[in-house]
Amino acid sequence: MVFHPPAWVPQLPIDPPDSVTIEQFMTSEALGRQSFAKSRNPFTCGLTGRTYSWPEMTQRVDFLSRALGKRLGWQPNEGTPWDKVFAVFSLNSVDYLTVLYAAHRFSGISTPANAAYSALELQHQLTSSGAQAIFTCTVLLETTLKATRAVGIADDKVFIIDVPGAPEAVQKAASQQHATVDQLIAEGSKLSALKPLKWTKGQGARQPAFLCYSSGTSGLPKAVMISHRNVIANVLQIGTFEAHGRKKNGIVTQVEIGLLPFSHIYGLVVIAHSGSFRGDEIIVLPKFELETFLAAIQRFRIQILRVVPPIVIRLLRTQDICSQYDLSSVRFLYTGAAPTGEETLHDLRTIYPKWSFGQGYGMTETSTVVCTTSEHDTYDRSSGSLVPGAKAKIIGFDGQEVTKYDTPGELLVQSPSVTLGYLNNEKATNETFVYHDDGRWIRTGDEVIVTLAPSGNEHIVVVDRIKELIKVKGHQVAPAELEAHLLTHPAVSDTAVIQLPDENAGEVPKAFVVLAPAYASKSADDVAREIAKHVEEHKAPYKWLKGGVEFIEIIPKSPSGKILRRLLRDQEKAKARKSGSKL
Incomplete structure (x- = not known):
């Protein structure tokens, strides 16, 4: 079964052009960008105010x-x-x-x-x-x-x-x-x-504009060949999708934060390109420093925050600092690159009740957004709905196409933003970009479900990377779910969950925790038991932390906020080899 965008999502206004450069597209009013007369300056330095x-x-x-x-x-x-x-x-x-x-x-x-x-x-x-x-x-x-x-x-x-x-x-x-x-x-x-x-006809669809490197799940990063048309298509998809919510809020142009690295596909396409194409002003910050971030929101009256989950956690845990700044201009907080848990968003909403919250999902290999949230159709559990021009299939764990809601499987995507493949890596390209009778699809490697939101619209819920799911006595446990729950405990400043092998269960979850400063003087054993009990009181027994709780100084993450669980698994394997045990 092929899933499509909801009925309220309009078609793309034009077929993404295939014979112009990204710059030509971004600067052509004839191709749909916001008129220059109504556009704000595209980029302004959040530290110095320098702008063009x-x-x-x-x-x-x-x-x-x-x-x-x-x-x-x-x-x-x-x-x-x-x-x-x-x-x-x-x-x-x-x-x-x-x-x-x-x-x-x-x-x-x-x-x-x-x-x-x-x-x-x-x-x-x-x-x-x-x-x-x-x-x-x-x-x-x-x-x-x-x-x-x-x-x-x-x-x-x-x-x-x-x-x-x-x-x-x-x-x-x-x-x-x-x-x-x-x-x-x-x-x-x-x-x-x-x-x-x-340029010849179609050159923009065939020719790479960017080589962006995907972290992958193993080995060195792979170069993803992203064509001019790929980026153009996603800019049109995002703009068309989000126009409905913006119109309902009376937004013509707005000010948003440009904090996430422009080297990462999220910062590059969703913020730097899509935002400025719509005439928005991007307030550029070179890196995340909490007080600089807050000062920029206050100074430039920023309305939309496109961030990653670790920044959301910082906003939650530093209210003594955040309360010193005027954040009343913020209307919408949007997270991507990794899932943000429902519990975390609930806690944030109690502090900022006037904010709306949304999430999106995409990959470097899809030249970013596959599904996203409209401000008029938010649902904390999900990563939003499919953007116009995108289609999805879900392949169940029995190898069959999923035809019912709330049935998990691997997400496959077809979209004009799906990229050309990996540079000089035919094997990885053939494994990831596959052909069915109905065309070329990308295997995302992510487990998802399609569900109906309270609005009645189809939304996609991203569970976790399939390779990182923990399999306990036949049950699948998503690390992201446990991480989101652990972050609601006051002792947990940051966390990551991985699997450990277990003779009886096959695998069991283990939590790595960065301790909140207020708990630093307490007994580590007592705090570990308290954290484990927090899971046991709210989750099914197969999700309990049978692998233990270990306190560490920092959770390894990519610049976009993705937890690098693979590094923690490698560390566990190294410790096991040193001790002579099997892992």
Whole structure:
């Protein structure tokens, strides 16, 4: 059975164009973007207030491209896209998209890199993508140079993006050794304009715009080839879906937070592209610091917070600080990248009763959003409804297609935003992107159910990664469910749940807990028993923490907030090997 968007969701206003670049789409009123007359400045620095209008940003792209063409020897209609690849390894900046689009002016490819990477991890991305140059920021320059020198990228092909925060003397020293974006723009303003691109029909659907790296469940991250049309399609899908709720609230344009890394698909497409396409203003912050975050909401009167679950927990646990700031402008809090538990949202609603809450679900491989929440149809349990143009199948654990509500299975998705595949990894591509009689689908690896919300609309509830489900005596236990419940206990500041092998049950859950400061002086054994009892009083016996409770300093997470349970499982296996036991 194929599931579709609810009846209230309109069709896409146009077929996603396949012969224009992302930048051309984003700056063309004829293709549906908010008129420039009604648009706010797309990006404003939340620390300094630095901002550009859309025409100013477009000119910066133009001048930057001219300078890069001269320095790198690139021409718009010569060579292949793979001859013109550069990386962006930086914290968020108002010039982040300016830099990404510069590659597209040459029909090239940009590859955003996770700012948390080590030099070795960055080296892997530079090598596998074939990057010939890189943009970074001052605080990441040392890491960058270790990686670029290891792969043979010359120092004069390392450029600097202005990100506030580094000492002025450090920034000045870096700019004397490496050209900055502003220096390149000044240089390009004196050069001749580039020749316009000459694209053939369908080139935007066939050609990668971005190489974004998916964390995967094992091994090194894989490069996902995301076409121009993939991003264009998802921007249209998100905008069309959310327009209904915005209209009911009388919203033409709004101000939203640009905190999540633009190197991550959530920050890149949902925030940086979809928001600015609708004429919204994105308040850019380079990293999460609670008081800076709160101050930006207060100063810029931010209305929508697109965040990840760890930030939601911080808002809950730091009311002594949050209450010092005026957050009355906030209307809608939206979470993605990982599920947020119903209990957590309930607790947050008691503090901020005027806020609405929604969630969404997507992947790098779907160029982000598959399902999302409209402000007029919220349901705490779910990740929303399918966006226009997307279809879903659920394959049950018996291998058959699910035809009933509330029946679990693996989610498969068909959408114009589903990407081209993995670069130089045919095996992974064939395993993930599959063909049925009705076309090409992506296997998400996530267990979901389709259910009817109180509104009567179909919603998708994401249970957890199938590979991470804990199987206790034939029952399936979702780590995310236990984590959400544990976070309601006052002793738990943060948590992750994994499976341990068990002779009798097959597997049992074990919780790793970051202890709340108020409990630091109490007996660890007593607190562990109290936490375990908290689960036993509310959950079925097969969900009890038979694997124990272990206190740790920090839960390993990706920059987007996903818990890296695999690292905890690897640590448990290492401990087991050391002790001589089996795991």
